Amino acid sequence: MNSKESQIPNPRKPWCKNCKAHTRSYEKVVTESANGGPQVKHEICKECGRRVIAPEHCPEKAFSCVLVLCSGLFVLGFFIVLVGSGDILILGYGLLVVGPLFYFLGLKDVKFARENKKAWIVWAKERGYNENEELKAEGK
Numbered sequence: 744m745n746s747k748e749s750q751i752p753n754p755r756k757p758w759c760k761n762c763k764a765h766t767r768s769y770e771k772v773v774t775e776s777a778n779g780g781p782q783v784k785h786e787i788c789k790e791c792g793r794r795v796i797a798p799e800h801c802p803e804k805a806f807s808c809v810l811v812l813c814s815g816l817f818v819l820g821f822f823i824v825l826v827g828s829g830d831i832l833i834l835g836y837g838l839l840v841v842g843p844l845f846y847f848l849g850l851k852d853v854k855f856a857r858e859n860k861k862a863w864i865v866w867a868k869e870r871g872y873n874e875n876e877e878l879k880a881e882g883k
């Protein structure tokens with residue numbers, strides 16, 4: 744691989760915190776539920792086999808989504824438990840468990856993205872990358 748190119752900061756390219764470079768990566772399906780649930784794919788570093796992520800993935804935005812979605816599920820579950828009866832109660836209790844579970848799973852993911860981005864910014868600045876200039880260029 745071109746090692747020079749891997750040292751040029753690019754927020755759109757996956758960056759490996761372990762190798763401190765934009766290493767080559769491949770997609771790997773990490774969870775795939777049997778009942779047709781959503782697939783979770785991680786970008787994996789070809790050099791060291793660890794998970795990589797493109798710094799431009801905004802963890803703050805993802806975090807809000809996770810929070811809204813999970814509290815929605817939780818509130819819905821709570822509502823079902825309050826007013827429901829019979830079989831639907833199982834669904835209600837299920838949501839009460841699934842809501843927080845998704846929240847913690849999502850939080851773990853967001854934490855990873857946030858730490859990766861933080862480390863990337865430090866690394867990129869060492870190479871003369873200016874975060875604000877990039878934002879201006881994108882018209883944010």
Ligand SMILES: [Zn+2]
Nearest residue numbers: 759762788791
């Ligand atoms: Zn790596």
